[in-house]
Amino acid sequence: xxxxxxxxxxxxxxxxxxxxxxxxxxxxxxxxxxxxxxxxxxxxxxxxxxxxxxxxxxxxxxxxxxxxxxxxxxxxxxxxxxxxxxxxxxxxxxxxxxxxxxxxxxxxxxxxxxxxxxxxxxxxxxxxxxxxxxxxxxxxxxxxxxxxxxxxxxxxxxxxxxxxxxxxxxxxxxxxxxxxxxxxxxxxxxxxxxxxxxxxxx
Ligand code: HEC
Ligand code: HEC
Numbered sequence: 001x002x003x004x005x006x007x008x009x010x011x012x013x014x015x016x017x018x019x020x021x022x023x024x025x026x027x028x029x030x031x032x033x034x035x036x037x038x039x040x041x042x043x044x045x046x047x048x049x050x051x052x053x054x055x056x057x058x059x060x061x062x063x064x065x066x067x068x069x070x071x072x073x074x075x076x077x078x079x080x081x082x083x084x085x086x087x088x089x090x091x092x093x094x095x096x097x098x099x100x101x102x103x104x105x106x107x108x109x110x111x112x113x114x115x116x117x118x119x120x121x122x123x124x125x126x127x128x129x130x131x132x133x134x135x136x137x138x139x140x141x142x143x144x145x146x147x148x149x150x151x152x153x154x155x156x157x158x159x160x161x162x163x164x165x166x167x168x169x170x171x172x173x174x175x176x177x178x179x180x181x182x183x184x185x186x187x188x189x190x191x192x193x194x195x196x197x198x199x200x201x202x
Contacts, residue, residue, distance in 0.1 A: 007081060010035055014085040028093030035082070036094070044098040049157035056103030059095035060146035065173075066091040074173040106153045108200030117197025120190060130185050133194065136178070141201035147175070152201035159195040167191075 014035050017027065033042045040046045044055035054062060068074035069083035086094070111117030124132040137143055141152030151159065165171035166183035174180060
């Protein structure tokens with residue numbers, strides 16, 4: 001079966017589940033374990049680097065992203081299809097479900113202590129006006145609810161994709177252009193280094 005057919009099937013399943021008048025929290029668990037599982041795994045610790053980990057993320061941030069995918073404020077062909085089938089209550093309950101899962105830690109490939117990645121995360125790049133990532137995402141990357149997402153342990157590859165999308169303006173759902181302004185000043189090398197460091201944060 002080709003990928004497009006799989007997606008269509010999955011979205012059909014989601015619409016059917018969403019229409020069922022079941023207990024809300026139970027419905028979210030069913031969606032997570034029957035639909036989202038395909039890419040994010042049932043506990044939100046995705047093992048494929050292009051699919052973000054959702055485990056331990058702030059529930060409100062997850063809900064906001066789902067709502068942004070549905071409205072088109074954040075564009076992604078896969079997730080827009082998923083989110084189209086979700087009601088606001090589903091989005092809130094899915095945020096609560098994945099937010100309450102325990103995030104599995106990961107390791108940096110080469111940007112550990114003393115690396116360029118660490119310098120950018122903790123101190124920014126003063127010469128070109130890049131602020132420390134830690135000032136909004138927290139010293140350990142745990143984020144600051146509700147606005148600033150958790151980054152610790154997230155797949156570096158996914159984060160680089162997002163930084164590039166903010167850099168080009170393709171992702172434009174950040175309030176006050178916070179991430180577009182910052183990522184706009186980062187080179188590909190800066191992005192790779194800081195994302196690798198963040199992947200290893202705990
Ligand atoms: C077929 C694969 C697939 C399925 C199934 C899927 N997702 Fe996703 N999801 C993705 C991809 C790919 C992205 C990254 C999109 C991007 O690059 O902007 C993503 C991103 C997200 C994000 C944004 C995370 C962040 O850190 O900003 C959330 C939230 C999310 N998905 C929730 C869900 C939920 C809830 C479900 C089930 C209803 C689901 N996804 C089903 C592939 C999938
Ligand atoms: C002024 C505050 C601020 C600073 C400083 C900041 N960020 Fe962010 N970042 C945000 C906000 C707000 C979002 C969420 C945007 C949204 O609502 O979708 C975000 C989102 C992200 C995301 C996407 C997360 C996801 O799950 O999709 C990544 C990756 C990221 N930031 C990396 C960085 C890096 C790397 C730095 C340092 C170079 C940095 N940020 C500095 C505010 C900040």
